[in-house]
Amino acid sequence: MTRSLALLALTLSALIFGFFYAWTCSTMWGLDAADPRVAIAAMQAMNASVRNAVFAPAFFGTAPALLLVALLARENRPAALLFAAAGVVYGLLGMGLTLMVNVPMNQALAVTPIPDDLAAAQAIWTEYSGRWQVWNQTRTFTSGVAFLLAALGHARLGAA
Template structure:
């Protein structure tokens, strides 16, 4: 049980850090770069990135983070690390709501709507489409970035509450 608990703590922190890093990269580089590009190029690039993100490398971090955090909370609770278990449970709920659910309810529908856009040669029309999309998308991405960082910090706080001699 000790090895399983340690493994799950490591897996939880790794998956959570990976998904935070993914969301954060969009905040501090990807969207700024797309906003600086010709809107026709930005739309096509975003369509391509959204189409490619559904893959076996991304899925474990996106879908697995709340599962790993929740299972870790259960293992810690069973091992009588109740404060740590509560922190991991809080992390699981935080990421689930502000990362996974938010993405599925807001960012994915926005991405699907953008996927249906045919980029024409009209630069002004493309600028309007991109401007309407990018600003709203970035606000929600910042929220999910903060949510996934908060989840990571909660899990880290849970780790710091564990007496290494008692695990």
């Protein structure tokens, strides 16, 4: 059972890392290249649609799954420590940053009227996108670290 849950936790870690990574290397760059009025409208739509049953397990389930594996694998101390570290890293710096920084920014953008004036829209988008991307890159990197820790923990379980 521990190995199956470890594989699930590793998969969830990979999914959330990939989700944040896609925003880093394609979505935001594409929106930055678009008309800022379109970028704002698209970001508002994407932020409204991401809260769904497909996204929720990876976003909300990763940290608990990693920490549960750490608890179940406690007899294999190296594996347990790696899974625990992965759970803490993702919980604080992946999910935590999202809830404390990106979500409030998204909520503020959601109620921002899209101006007809191109320069005004550009000012809104530039301020939002730059700051949002810094925090997204941080959660992408730390989610990648969590995934690597989980992968190492999974390998340690297999070696036991």
